[in-house]
Amino acid sequence: MQIELDRIIIRKRVRKNLGDLxxxxxxxxxHGLLNPVVINTRNELVAGHRRIxxxxxxxxSMIEVRIVEGKDKTDLIEMEIEENTQRKNLTxxxxxxxxxxxxxxRHPSFFVLIxxxxxxxxxxxxxxxxx
Numbered sequence: 001m002q003i004e005l006d007r008i009i010i011r012k013r014v015r016k017n018l019g020d021l022x023x024x025x026x027x028x029x030x031h032g033l034l035n036p037v038v039i040n041t042r043n044e045l046v047a048g049h050r051r052i053x054x055x056x057x058x059x060x061s062m063i064e065v066r067i068v069e070g071k072d073k074t075d076l077i078e079m080e081i082e083e084n085t086q087r088k089n090l091t092x093x094x095x096x097x098x099x100x101x102x103x104x105x106r107h108p109s110f111f112v113l114i115x116x117x118x119x120x121x122x123x124x125x126x127x128x129x130x131x
Contacts, residue, residue: 002062005055008037009044014080018050025054036064038079046076047083 027034033055037048045052046068055063068079090098108116 001065001067003039003043003065004061005052005063006061007043008039008052008063008065009042010049010052011044013045013049014077015049015084018053021050021054021057024050025058028054028058028060033064036066038066038068038083040071040076041067041069044076046071046079 028051033051035048035051037051038046040046052063068076071079
């Protein structure tokens, strides 16, 4: 569900410093919002302050939200803490492998390009044959 950014109420937050938002803004610009912001039924922010601020700076007026119901203040603070602490960063090796895979996809070898062309030709050939 989407909601206007101006309708989201931001009360006292656990995280005081939003940090540098440049990389998050670039991610939103390139890929859109990958994880919705979490609000309660009173439109109060539970999780996603950095995403909201980045979206505002990009000039967005709407944002995707997930609404949680029936939560008291204790639950909401626990959810905010969980959102900000339960992430596991990629290891250096995992990150390096991911970037190598990305580079191979962006710059395939000559043989991969030939193989893809052959496969594309045969897929088209077999789709055209009557049953």
